[in-house]
Amino acid sequence: MRIGIAGITGRVGQLLIEEVRAAGATVAGGTTRAPEQATGLAAEVPLFTSMSALAEKCDVVIDFTHADTVVSSARALVGTGVAWVLGTTGLSAAQLGALQEASGDMTVVHAANFSPGVTLVQRLARMMGQALPAETYDAEIVEMHHRQKVDAPSGTALAIGQAVALGRGVALEDVRESGRDGLTGPRQTGAIGFAALRGGQIVGEHDVLFTSADEQITLSHRSFNRRIYATGAVRAALWTKGREAGLYNMEDVLGLPPL
Template identity: 80%
Template sequence: MRVGIAGIGGRVGRLLVEEVRAAGMELSGGTTRKVQEGGAAYPLFTDLAELAALSDVVIDFTHADTVCDNARILAQAGVAWVLGTTGLSPAQMGAVDEAARRIGVVHAANFSPGVTLVQRLAQMMGQALPAESYDAEIVEMHHRQKVDAPSGTALAIGRAVALGRGVALEDVRESGRDGHTGPRQTGAIGFAALRGGQIVGEHEVLFTSADEQITLTHRAFDRRIFATGAVRAAGWLSGRAPGLYGMEDVLGLPPL
């Protein structure tokens, strides 16, 4: 399998290079904003279409602003897509859906197997624990350079809780409480975002009633876990029919 990496010079991109090679796959190259002559041990491109022409799958951890163009290019090239970009608008998500009609796409807010299982458990708990009795709160902490809040992973966990409860997250989400906010709304899913140091990622999901509290916690110690999971997803896509898949599919979890 020939694997290309969009944004190969980023922090995750550099780890992806190592993980692709460790998995015995062929690294077809990567995209970067500016190609410098010499020094690279793999082909570099500024145009994703050039990389796609040499690849069977492209792993993409770039930016939401590139998603629409990347979706069009990879769909036209017939190249599978592993997408780890979060914070997508409805229009950008629509471009992903459209591409998935022509190619296999694995899209995940987080490629860690542990986070995937936390999302599954959060959905099960949302389904089993009545919203009228159990308040759901999600706390996340990341490094000080992170620009979006709550994190894409926290929102994915929140959507899992909302799915279990049969509601849309947008209808029950509460974020960034400050000042005299009044009492907590029944059925709300709350978010708190902390930033500091160089923390890779910590997520905690709490279900609290008047009588008990259940907590799910996940801590990432190394960004390599995201690269390892993305490469696993790339291998899983080999020979798959067009469609939009998630890490639950890659891990072989049965549908709820």
């Protein structure tokens, strides 16, 4: 299988090269804004400055770039027969629409986090959101990442929050609370709260807490190495072979039955 890597010169891009090769697949090449500045493993493979050029050389593209590129990438990939494994978070309604439209013509796997463990935490969070009444169980999501991270809450934290909201049958934007400071008043019943911590070089930590007057249940996940995201993305890329067009997620890749 020929796998292309969008943003191949980034930190995850280098790990993806290693994981593609470890899986016995071929690194068909990657995109980068400045091919002449490529170093390390990225300098050893074909480099392109456009998604359409990369699509001509591969069967599937793994994309961990930026939300701003989603619409243009969707346009470049539609009609090429190439599958798309997308790990970009923070998509707007228009960008999600472009993704959905593209999936009518091609196989797309989209996930906020390709870790199998995080995927299972999201699933459990949805089940707990459904089983534990919002009137009596407060849901809070706490995440911590390295000091260089520029967005908060993390895309994974928001995806977990979306799972809780889905289980409760509500829209996350209607019940989300984050960044509490000062005299905020009492916690709103049914709110899904977020707290973001930053420091050091922590890869990623996420805790989901459901707390009532009588008990607390906590789901925790710790990432020790970014490689887990690359390994999961390559697993998803291999899974796309022979799949019908559609929009899939990591639960599909793991073979989990629908809830």
